[in-house]
Amino acid sequence: xxxxxxxxxxxxxxxxxxxxxxxxxxxxxxxxxxxxxxxxxxxxxxxxxxxxxxxxxxxxxxxxxxxxxxxxxxxxxxxxxxxxxxxxxxxxxxxxxxxxxxxxxxxxxxxxxxxxxxxxxxxxxxxxxxxxxxxxxxxxxxxxxxxxxxxxxxxxxxxxxxxxxxxxxxxxxxxxxxxxxxxxxxxxxxxxxxxxxxxxxxxxxxxxxxxxxxxxxxxxxxxxxxxxxxxxxxxxxxxxxxxxxxxxxxxxxxxxxxxxxxxxxxxxxxxxxxxxxxxxxxxxxxxxxxxxxxxxxxxxxxxxxxxxxxxxxxxxxx
Numbered sequence: 001x002x003x004x005x006x007x008x009x010x011x012x013x014x015x016x017x018x019x020x021x022x023x024x025x026x027x028x029x030x031x032x033x034x035x036x037x038x039x040x041x042x043x044x045x046x047x048x049x050x051x052x053x054x055x056x057x058x059x060x061x062x063x064x065x066x067x068x069x070x071x072x073x074x075x076x077x078x079x080x081x082x083x084x085x086x087x088x089x090x091x092x093x094x095x096x097x098x099x100x101x102x103x104x105x106x107x108x109x110x111x112x113x114x115x116x117x118x119x120x121x122x123x124x125x126x127x128x129x130x131x132x133x134x135x136x137x138x139x140x141x142x143x144x145x146x147x148x149x150x151x152x153x154x155x156x157x158x159x160x161x162x163x164x165x166x167x168x169x170x171x172x173x174x175x176x177x178x179x180x181x182x183x184x185x186x187x188x189x190x191x192x193x194x195x196x197x198x199x200x201x202x203x204x205x206x207x208x209x210x211x212x213x214x215x216x217x218x219x220x221x222x223x224x225x226x227x228x229x230x231x232x233x234x235x236x237x238x239x240x241x242x243x244x245x246x247x248x249x250x251x252x253x254x255x256x257x258x259x260x261x262x263x264x265x266x267x268x269x270x271x272x273x274x275x276x277x278x279x280x281x282x283x284x285x286x287x288x289x290x291x292x293x294x295x296x297x298x299x300x301x302x303x304x305x306x307x308x309x310x311x312x313x314x315x316x317x318x
Contacts, residue, residue: 023047023058024297025074026313028265028272031282031295034312035074040067044316046089046303050114051096053308057112058316059087059101066090066101068117071307078117083110089133091142093157100142100155102130109133109144111160121160126153132175136200137182143198145173145187152176152187152198152205169196169205177221177228179243186228186243188216195219195230195241210246212239218262220271222285229271229285231259238262238273238281240288250288255281261303267310274301274315 021044022037042062049056055077056069064085068078084103087110092099098120099112107128111121127146130153134143142155144162150173151166170189173196177186185198187205193216194209213232216239220229227249228241236259237252256279264271270291271283278299282291303316 021060022317023056023069024301024315024317026280026297026315028268028270028306028311028313031280031292037317038069038074038076040069040076040316041065041080044302044318045087047305047314047316048090048092048099049305049307049314050092051094051308055114056305056314057090057092057099059090061086061088064103066099066112071312081112081117081119083112083119084108084123088131089144091133091135093135093139094137095139098157100133100135102126102133102144104129104131107146109142109155109162111157124155124160124162126155126162127151127166132173134176134178134185136178137180141200143176143178143185145169145176147172147174150189152185154203163203167198167203167205169198170194170209174217175219177219179221179225180223181225184243186219186221188212188219188230190215190217190233193232195228197246208246210241211248212241213237213252217260218273220262220264222264223266227285229262229264229283231255231262231273233258233260233276236275238271238283253283253288253290255279255283256294260301263304263306263313265306265310266308270310272304272306272313274304276300276302280304280313280315 027034041060065080085105089102109124128148171191175188187196215234217233218231240250242249256275258276
């Protein structure tokens, strides 16, 4: 099994720990801080970067809003766009014109216009306890995992309406990732220790789940669509799956304690995994080996996003 250094020897001297309610910025060439942390609102939970890399959209669940950060200045440009109750996941359309936010407390999705930073669709009804969200590569569909009823809702972005019948998946789906060609949606079923595969042409899930580790909590497909990386929160590993066969492509990779989020660089062969104890693990996706030691990054990192040019990682600390 590929192994990082033990959690007790994490390189915590590499970072001055950022405060909670911040976004820390990592230079991916050095894995060191690239700038001072950006202060955001209470209970920050997720982040999305605009396709041109100019803006970050950060969900702050504590005040039911989204903050907009100017990444040229690393300052908050819009403090609080009000959305629904207890927002969680966030995703941006491929053309950068709309941001979609999951409101876990109200079982809805809000749509925000990035041109005006205003909500244009506030209460798109989805399933119970929605948590994760993704937009298809063509921008026509939004997929939402509903952890309370074990389904995935599909929203038509032309009408801002969800299909009448959600797609049944495994138990307690917590995360999803869409293939670059839009043909499949992979869903992390945390209670099943498995991944569901949705065929987007038929709108159905394969009844045979793909085996993952213990408590899959985050998931990401590589830019070429050939590999799927699944962070397993309960056994501190990342599973590597061959998307052509649905089988393991490598031994599970040990990472920092309680992995919470995963992102893959769009330009370099690297996967970045945050651990709830305050760690950042980096994996070489060509060799599926650690790319250095686990790095201490500060308390409660809940989400991570990589800039379109691959030079920065943005990490949300609750």
